[in-house]
Amino acid sequence: MGGRILYVDDDRLVLVITADLIRSMGHDVIEAPCACDAAMAIEAGSAIALLITDIGMPNGPGGFKLADYARRKQPGLREIYFSGIPDLASEGGAATLLRKLCTLRELRQAIASV
Numbered sequence: 001m002g003g004r005i006l007y008v009d010d011d012r013l014v015l016v017i018t019a020d021l022i023r024s025m026g027h028d029v030i031e032a033p034c035a036c037d038a039a040m041a042i043e044a045g046s047a048i049a050l051l052i053t054d055i056g057m058p059n060g061p062g063g064f065k066l067a068d069y070a071r072r073k074q075p076g077l078r079e080i081y082f083s084g085i086p087d088l089a090s091e092g093g094a095a096t097l098l099r100k101l102c103t104l105r106e107l108r109q110a111i112a113s114v
Contacts, residue, residue, distance in 0.1 A: 004027075004028045004047060008032045008052070011054070015032075035060045038053070054081075054082045054083070084099070096113065
């Protein structure tokens with residue numbers, strides 16, 4: 001997969017650990033602790049191929065709204081959602097949804113599938 005991965009999670013520990021795991025797979029990762037920081041990275045013109053975002057972020061827009069914004073700025077952007085909420089369906093049902101905390105294998109498969 002070409003391009004960077006923008007990874008967004010309001011839980012700093014999850015953000016750092018997951019970003020390091022994604023890097024260990026050979027990907028370039030931009031970390032953002034909130035949707036506002038992610039939006040700034042998008043506005044800065046970073047070439048982002050994939051958005052991986054937590055869905056529920058209490059201090060600002062959630063992952064679905066962030067993805068809508070990101071796709072308007074970078075059409076064709078693909079996304080993967082993370083959620084700690086059991087049995088949560090992704091909006092539209094088409095996006096990849098991983099449960100926090102997923103296994104490294106699940107994460108690798110999700111990235112490869114998008």
